[in-house]
Amino acid sequence: MLSHAPINFQKVKKEEVDKEILRLGMIAELDAVSLYEQLAATTENENIKKMLLDIAKEEKTHMGEFQALLLKSDSEQVKELEAGKKEVEEKTE
Numbered sequence: 001m002l003s004h005a006p007i008n009f010q011k012v013k014k015e016e017v018d019k020e021i022l023r024l025g026m027i028a029e030l031d032a033v034s035l036y037e038q039l040a041a042t043t044e045n046e047n048i049k050k051m052l053l054d055i056a057k058e059e060k061t062h063m064g065e066f067q068a069l070l071l072k073s074d075s076e077q078v079k080e081l082e083a084g085k086k087e088v089e090e091k092t093e
Helices: 014-042 046-073 075-092
Strands: none
Touching: 014 046, 046 075
């Protein structure tokens, strides 16, 4: 779980800082999704389980927001995501 940035932004090129911020946001949201889903799977209290799964779903939306912003500023990321999608389609048909 993230409690501080695992990156020294002073060592990041100025033009790359925003991309790294967005990637770090994505990591934090995915970490939160994983935590909430694990907690939901652990509890036997249905009210807690429902709430945790609802919060996890919201975190997935947040991850998508960070990703959408990243894709607006990183054309290489767009290209590589498409390449990855194509590779999965080819290997799983």
